[in-house]
Amino acid sequence: MPDREDVKGPIESLLDPTDWDAFGNLARRMTDDMVGYLATIRERAPWTAMPESAKKALDEDVPQDGIPLEAVYDTFRRYILPYPTGNIHPRFWGWVMGTGTPSAMLADMLASGMNSHVAGYDQSAAHVERLVCRWLVKQMGFPTESSSVLVSGGTAANLNGLTCALVAKSGFDIRAEGVRAGPPLTVYGSAQTHSWAIKSCETLGLGSKAFRAIPVDSDYRIDVDACRMKIVEDRSNGLKPICIIGNAGTVNTGAIDDLQTLRTLATEQDLWFHIDGAFGALAAWTDSKELVRGQEQADSLAFDLHKWGYLPYDVGVAITRRPDAQLAAYAPRQDAGPAYLQSSRRGIAVNSTYFADRGLQLSRGFRALKVWMAMKEYGVRRIGRAIQRNIVQAKVLEGLVQLSPQLELLAPVELNVVCFRYNNGIGDTALLNELNAQILVELQERGIAVPSQTVLKGRYAIRVCITNHRSQNRDFEDLVRSVVTLGEEIRRRPFGS
Numbered sequence: 001m002p003d004r005e006d007v008k009g010p011i012e013s014l015l016d017p018t019d020w021d022a023f024g025n026l027a028r029r030m031t032d033d034m035v036g037y038l039a040t041i042r043e044r045a046p047w048t049a050m051p052e053s054a055k056k057a058l059d060e061d062v063p064q065d066g067i068p069l070e071a072v073y074d075t076f077r078r079y080i081l082p083y084p085t086g087n088i089h090p091r092f093w094g095w096v097m098g099t100g101t102p103s104a105m106l107a108d109m110l111a112s113g114m115n116s117h118v119a120g121y122d123q124s125a126a127h128v129e130r131l132v133c134r135w136l137v138k139q140m141g142f143p144t145e146s147s148s149v150l151v152s153g154g155t156a157a158n159l160n161g162l163t164c165a166l167v168a169k170s171g172f173d174i175r176a177e178g179v180r181a182g183p184p185l186t187v188y189g190s191a192q193t194h195s196w197a198i199k200s201c202e203t204l205g206l207g208s209k210a211f212r213a214i215p216v217d218s219d220y221r222i223d224v225d226a227c228r229m230k231i232v233e234d235r236s237n238g239l240k241p242i243c244i245i246g247n248a249g250t251v252n253t254g255a256i257d258d259l260q261t262l263r264t265l266a267t268e269q270d271l272w273f274h275i276d277g278a279f280g281a282l283a284a285w286t287d288s289k290e291l292v293r294g295q296e297q298a299d300s301l302a303f304d305l306h307k308w309g310y311l312p313y314d315v316g317v318a319i320t321r322r323p324d325a326q327l328a329a330y331a332p333r334q335d336a337g338p339a340y341l342q343s344s345r346r347g348i349a350v351n352s353t354y355f356a357d358r359g360l361q362l363s364r365g366f367r368a369l370k371v372w373m374a375m376k377e378y379g380v381r382r383i384g385r386a387i388q389r390n391i392v393q394a395k396v397l398e399g400l401v402q403l404s405p406q407l408e409l410l411a412p413v414e415l416n417v418v419c420f421r422y423n424n425g426i427g428d429t430a431l432l433n434e435l436n437a438q439i440l441v442e443l444q445e446r447g448i449a450v451p452s453q454t455v456l457k458g459r460y461a462i463r464v465c466i467t468n469h470r471s472q473n474r475d476f477e478d479l480v481r482s483v484v485t486l487g488e489e490i491r492r493r494p495f496g497s
């Protein structure tokens with residue numbers, strides 16, 4: 001039996017607004033609210049713990065029947081909006097998170113409105129993504145014929161590069177036969193390489209042991225000679241080395257491997273050279289581009305635009321200078337593509353899987369719009385200046401730390417990461433580690449600032465990673481003052497409180 005509504009004649013959509021004018025008014029209110037929220041970001045704490053009452057207010061059973069959108073929005077404003085990660089705040093420097101630009105927020109709305117499906121197809125969104133990929137390839141100094149695709153982030157971009165390496169260098173038809181058909185494949189990177197490398201080795205079926213963690217020097221850069229020795233040793237033991245990973249900015253300290261020497265080593269050993277430049281690669285857009293010289297010689301490069309490109313989540317970039325490498329890794333073989341995804345010569349289905357053939361995703365959103373808008377609105381020079389300012393701010397903070405007798409720098413400042421600790425010459429490492437961990441959580445909980453932590457040579461470090469276009473020099477002065485004050489205060493407290 002048809003629904004009664006169906007018989008009565010033309011029915012309204014069940015999901016579109018019945019009153020578009022009222023919807024428009026609410027949409028304008030949301031926009032105004034978010035613009036006001038961003039404009040006043042400095043007045044709030046970087047992070048506020050989500051109270052139990054807010055969690056309770058949200059935790060309801062599956063809503064079977066709806067309520068008006070105004071009421072839903074009201075719940076958002078009360079219980080969701082006040083408790084963000086905080087990375088949009090000028091004093092957030094934890095992990096590696098980006099701030100997001102206001103105009104990209106609008107771009108995301110426009111892209112969602114169009115809701116383009118960007119597997120490929122003959123449409124504006126695919127055209128725009130091809131265009132921004134060309135821009136990014138050129139801006140990174142790669143050859144014009146390089147292949148490139150936007151992905152969900154650094155992990156996905158690095159996995160894309162490693163998959164290309166696997167297919168190009170395994171020496172057998174790994175796509176058809178699988179990893180079990182050949183000798184164990186191995187991948188080399190410094191012990192400071194981000195955890196994506198092991199995760200990707202596991203995902204690709206190589207196993208985590210395939211990742212050979214090579215020791216670093218005192219500046220946390222890969223020991224290239226040790227890397228060469230490990231490759232030679234593995235090969236003589238019947239393993240098959242396929243790829244060297246270079247780091248352009250490690251997550252711990254911002255260290256940049258000697259990319260040119262690694263390139264030479266990879267060529268000499270006939271290996272794929274992949275670079276993880278998740279945030280550091282963007283230094284190529286600044287006056288400090290010398291820092292990442294040689295990165296454009298990699299076989300593949302992965303980087304994020306949602307970190308040091310300041311765009312909202314999520315968008316990463318996978319580039320390979322080998323024009324066919326991504327297709328070799330991801331496109332269906334000649335006759336194996338399903339009939340329903342075939343491209344046609346005319347109509348919408350021209351190049352229907354252009355991007356799907358270069359990465360894992362089939363259904364893909366219009367990420368490219370915010371990239372295109374940002375590059376046009378700011379120009380890469382202005383984005384580069386913002387990045388350069390962060391590099392300078394890291395030096396400013398380094399200087400402030402060195403000027404404070406109570407603070408100790410724990411790693412060289414190469415890029416935008418500053419690792420330091422409170423150390424007033426009081427006692428042993430364990431005690432200092434405890435004290436600094438306490439300082440860090442109080443910085444966060446009191447709403448002063450959000451650095452994160454790492455451990456360097458057994459020493460607990462307060463880690464400040466600056467990928468923030470809103471930070472001012474005075475924010476770092478405040479941070480240093482607060483760490484010293486908190487250190488004194490916590491030391492004076494009775495033991496165990």
Ligand SMILES: *Cc1c(COP(=O)(O)O)cnc(C)c1O
Nearest residue numbers: 096153154155194250251278304
């Ligand atoms: C963040 C990061 C990654 C992972 O990127 P996601 O975008 O978080 O997936 C990889 N490598 C480095 C150096 C990073 O900083």
